[in-house]
Amino acid sequence: MTQIDKEQLELIENAQRRIKQKKRLYIHFVLFLIGSILIIVANTVLGIGKDFTPFEKEWFVFAILIWLFLLLYHTFNVFVTHKFMGKEWEQKQLNKLVAEQKTRIEKIKKELKKEASHIAESEIYNEELTIKDKTSELTIIAAAAENNAIGKDNKLIWHLSNDLKRFKSLTDGHHIIMGRKTFESFPKPLPNRTHVVITRQSDYKAPNGVILVNSLEAAIEASKNDSQPFVIGGGEIYKQAMTFADKIELTRVHETFEADAFFPEIDSNIWKETFNEFHQKDENHDFEFSFLTYVRI
Numbered sequence: 001m002t003q004i005d006k007e008q009l010e011l012i013e014n015a016q017r018r019i020k021q022k023k024r025l026y027i028h029f030v031l032f033l034i035g036s037i038l039i040i041v042a043n044t045v046l047g048i049g050k051d052f053t054p055f056e057k058e059w060f061v062f063a064i065l066i067w068l069f070l071l072l073y074h075t076f077n078v079f080v081t082h083k084f085m086g087k088e089w090e091q092k093q094l095n096k097l098v099a100e101q102k103t104r105i106e107k108i109k110k111e112l113k114k115e116a117s118h119i120a121e122s123e124i125y126n127e128e129l130t131i132k133d134k135t136s137e138l139t140i141i142a143a144a145a146e147n148n149a150i151g152k153d154n155k156l157i158w159h160l161s162n163d164l165k166r167f168k169s170l171t172d173g174h175h176i177i178m179g180r181k182t183f184e185s186f187p188k189p190l191p192n193r194t195h196v197v198i199t200r201q202s203d204y205k206a207p208n209g210v211i212l213v214n215s216l217e218a219a220i221e222a223s224k225n226d227s228q229p230f231v232i233g234g235g236e237i238y239k240q241a242m243t244f245a246d247k248i249e250l251t252r253v254h255e256t257f258e259a260d261a262f263f264p265e266i267d268s269n270i271w272k273e274t275f276n277e278f279h280q281k282d283e284n285h286d287f288e289f290s291f292l293t294y295v296r297i
């Protein structure tokens with residue numbers, strides 16, 4: 001039975017209850033009239049209880065007054081107390097309304113949160129455009145599993161030779177921005193790229209040619225003469241770079257891994273997929289993967 005049917009049934013049941021209550025009141029009224037006449041006749045004509053005269057009045061006067069009071073009380077109950085559909089029904093309606101309102105409030109809250117994060121993100125993005133060269137295209141490059149895993153114990157989790165080739169060819173000749181931990185995960189700096197390493201340590205030592213900075217903003221500033229600087233990781237830096245980046249070059253590895261570093265969620269309200277190329281497993285690739293490109297909407 002649908003909700004509407006249930007409500008209609010409740011309304012019908014209530015109407016029937018009201019009719020019964022009114023009928024009973026009417027019968028009570030008729031009984032009162034007949035009963036009063038009978039009491040008067042019993043007292044005055046038949047002489048029943050003739051000697052019983054409280055407050056020097058015939059007893060039938062009190063009997064009728066008490067009955068009248070009961071009749072009035074009954075009338076009050078029918079027309080005032082039970083006029084509404086009963087406490088239980090009212091409570092049910094109230095609970096239903098409260099539940100509906102709560103669901104609506106939750107929905108509005110969720111929409112507001114989403115909206116606020118979009119506004120904040122686009123405000124930060126617009127602000128940061130002034131930091132970096134507007135003609136340069138800050139690109140995040142990463143390989144992430146289905147569960148967004150990117151690394152464990154400061155190492156990569158997989159070896160996919162075509163992914164490394166793609167990384168090399170895309171980043172060749174460019175600035176590569178990275179966190180200190182990712183930098184330390186390389187055996188040595190990569191050839192033909194300008195390394196920009198982010199660390200909070202003021203006394204951090206790095207080989208000649210490596211640019212050390214103490215924030216992502218400073219890293220972007222240091223790369224502003226490059227038409228396409230790349231943010232190459234790891235998890236901490238990717239997370240911060242999502243609000244600054246114009247593009248994501250992602251290798252999605254179609255597998256789930258245990259990890260301690262993760263790529264952030266890609267919000268489809270902010271990012272649009274513009275390229276998708278699937279690759280099967282083969283002798284050089286233990287897992288299926290896809291090359292994906294996202295651009296900011």
Ligand SMILES: NC(=O)c1ccc[n+]([C@@H]2O[C@H](COP(=O)([O-])OP(=O)(O)OC[C@H]3O[C@@H](n4cnc5c(N)ncnc54)[C@H](OP(=O)(O)O)[C@@H]3O)[C@@H](O)[C@H]2O)c1
Pocket residue numbers: 141142143144149150151152153154155156178179180181182183185198199200201213214215216232233234235236237238240261
């Ligand atoms: N699959 C992939 O595509 C990919 C790519 C790159 C890396 N990875 C993996 O990711 C993991 C490393 O990622 P992670 O998140 O642990 O570390 P991370 O992002 O590489 O580096 C974190 C470090 O960066 C510095 N840092 C971060 N935010 C900063 C800020 N706002 N200002 C100044 N310094 C800041 C801090 O260095 P200090 O502690 O020196 O202050 C921090 O400890 C490794 O497992 C690596 O293999 C995977």
